Amino acid sequence: MEMTLSHELEKILPRLKTLDMDWQNVPTEQISTDMEKIIDISSDENRTVTEQALRNMTLLRDATPDQDYLFYRMANGSFKLHRTPATWTDARLICYDEGAEIASPEDETLLATMSKVLLTSKQPPLFVFTGVNDLYSKGFYSSLRGTPLAAMPARWAPEEPDNVNHGNNCLVLQRNGLLHDGKCDDVYPFICYKRQTTSKSNFCGTDIDYIYDKSTKSCYKFHTEVATWHEAYATCSREAGHLAVANSDTEAKVLSRMFPKDWGVAAIGFSYWRKDLWVTIHGETLAEAGYDTWGKGEPNDWEVQRCGAVFADGTLDDIGCLRLSGYICEKKSIWI
Known part of the structure; x- marks a missing residue:
């Protein structure tokens, strides 16, 4: 072998x-x-x-709902250029909410990659914020990870820094790789950076709670933090997936195996359109999708229970859309 x-x-x-x-x-x-x-x-x-x-x-591609992130082999990470200018504080929060950080030229590879992101983008901005700042100690610049500017390969542009003692404490990077000092309250485009952590990656990406199933070539995650059906739909989408859809008896059994002990039902990706017509989030009837086996006596209250779920035994159930329940997200393996 x-x-x-x-x-x-x-x-x-x-x-x-x-x-x-x-x-x-x-x-x-x-x-x-x-x-x-x-x-x-x-x-x-x-x-x-x-x-x-x-x-x-x-x-390994970062599993992210935002497909604007690009993986750069040379930097072993994923980058996204935000063209809409923001203050440094807002930029930091935007990157944080995307599971990233403001990119900083901490080493030769990161500096070269940041420059490449700018030079190969459409209508590249002249300047972008970096994560380098002196907010914790005036005049001592460091990245968000604590790497001091003195240890970075990036160099100041001519006549920079020009206002280091007057509030210019967030550094911006020019397209040519040179640094300028800037005010944190000014607005610039910025680059978010997701560091690759291969030790916590699998066929399903960086979210190790997703479990790969070889028979369906998909990944699944059971959320025990209860939510409404619509909230569950949004969460799965943010994780670059969707509410699970059973496309066969085999996949229904896979969903059944995802259930933690003592859980009886979980929301999945189908809903009521009209009497006797239940449709998946992909626009197919249950029969067209490949699986329409309901639990005993189900659906039993179509006038009120208009969202889809699955029992722990793999059969289908109808639930109220505002009911708080666990739910199962699905996404295709990043390799298949």
Whole structure:
């Protein structure tokens, strides 16, 4: 098995090493073919080894609902250019809410990648905020991670800093990679950066609560924090997925296995349209989707219970849309 896996990696890796950005320049068909080769020759016993080998290719895409993030192999992380100017404080919060941080030129790789993000973008801005500031100690600049400016490769632009002692305490980066001091209350575009943490990644991305199922080639997550059906829909979308949809008897059994002990029902992705017509969030009837097996006596109150759910045994249920319940999110594996 090891000889076969090594042989396949030797054939595939050179083709992938030529890329700087994951998934933007690689034909989808080629990605699927390469990943299938490696997965198919991997037994359950060496799946951990296989996943590590795949991660070593540095092609793991960040699982994020915002597809504007691009993975850069050279920096082992994902970047997003926010073109709409914001104050430094607002920029920091926007990045935080996206699970990221304001990018800082902490090392040669990050500096080069930030410049590349700017130079290869459409209508690139001249300046962007960085995460470098002196808010904690006047005149002592450091990144949000605490890396001091003196240890960074970025250099000041000519005649900069020009107002270091008069409130200019958030640094901006010029397209050419030079730094300027700026006021935190001014507004600039900015780059958010998600550091890759491969030690906590799997076939489902960086959210390790998602569980990959080989039979459906999808990932699932059971949320025990109860919510209304509509709130559950929004949460799954934010996680780059959707409320789970059972497309077969097999998938219904997969959903059943997701249930924690003592949980009886969970919201999933279908709802009532009119009497005897229940439709998935993808616009298919239950029969068209591939699974329409209701629990005994269900649906039992279509005038009130107009949102879909699944029992712990995998059969379908109707629930009130405002009912607080657990729910199951689904998303396709990032490799398939």
